[in-house]
Amino acid sequence: MADVAPTRLAQRPQLSEEVADHVRTRIMSGEVRPGDFIRLDETAAALGVSVTPVREALLTLRGEGLVDLVPRRGYLVSPMSRQDIEDIFWLQAELSKRIVDRAITRYDAPTLEFHARLIDDFEKASASGDTDGVVHAQYAIHRTLNRASRSDKLSRFLSNAARYMPYRLYADDPDWRAGALLDHRRMLEALRSGDVETAHDVVESEFAGGATLLIAHLERAGVWDEEREPELAAEA
Numbered sequence: 121m122a123d124v125a126p127t128r129l130a131q132r133p134q135l136s137e138e139v140a141d142h143v144r145t146r147i148m149s150g151e152v153r154p155g156d157f158i159r160l161d162e163t164a165a166a167l168g169v170s171v172t173p174v175r176e177a178l179l180t181l182r183g184e185g186l187v188d189l190v191p192r193r194g195y196l197v198s199p200m201s202r203q204d205i206e207d208i209f210w211l212q213a214e215l216s217k218r219i220v221d222r223a224i225t226r227y228d229a230p231t232l233e234f235h236a237r238l239i240d241d242f243e244k245a246s247a248s249g250d251t252d253g254v255v256h257a258q259y260a261i262h263r264t265l266n267r268a269s270r271s272d273k274l275s276r277f278l279s280n281a282a283r284y285m286p287y288r289l290y291a292d293d294p295d296w297r298a299g300a301l302l303d304h305r306r307m308l309e310a311l312r313s314g315d316v317e318t319a320h321d322v323v324e325s326e327f328a329g330g331a332t333l334l335i336a337h338l339e340r341a342g343v344w345d346e347e348r349e350p351e352l353a354a355e356a
Contacts (some may be wrong), residue, residue: 139176
């Protein structure tokens with residue numbers, strides 16, 4: 121497993137979820153690759169936590185198909201394909217379009233104003249290179265749409281699918297930030313005018329672009345490096 125900069129996580133009830141988020145992001149960003157082992161003790165030491173939440177987190181990730189348990193050896197990052205990435209983003213796009221269909225009729229003047237302020241927050245964070253601010257604003261924008269749709273179950277399904285997205289990878293990319301800002305502005309105008317067709321176009325553009333960026337990043341990281349396949353087979 122690659123070195124991880126020490127990061128202490130406070131002891132709290134949702135700790136295993138935070139560990140799972142951390143490891144999931146490392147997998148989806150290509151920092152650890154299929155065939156790499158996730159070591160319990162190393163991960164616990166790097167995050168400043170006990171082994172217990174790490175073990176619980178890896179059980180969660182096993183249920184998501186991101187890691188496999190190898191008897192007497194530990195947890196191994198599962199194989200991942202380009203199609204897997206495309207499917208994750210396709211699912212998010214389809215769920216998002218359904219949510220937009222419901223939200224667009226429920227956006228009143230105060231909600232539109234609030235949504236516009238969130239886009240301004242995104243723009244300011246992007247202009248200053250504030251990665252955390254970009255991630256926070258992006259989340260808030262989508263959460264506002266989800267809440268307006270009044271579709272709790274759909275929003276939960278979408279949230280589960282969105283867990284696979286390495287948000288900081290996108291937020292660190294100036295080109296992605298510029299494109300996302302344009303998409304947010306277009307979506308706001310579609311919400312104002314009730315233009316469902318344009319809203320769908322924005323959703324499809326957002327998730328198609330996200331998939332393309334992540335696939336290219338994982339390609340550069342060697343996630344699908346065919347020369348490693350015999351090595352992975354031997355370790356498994």
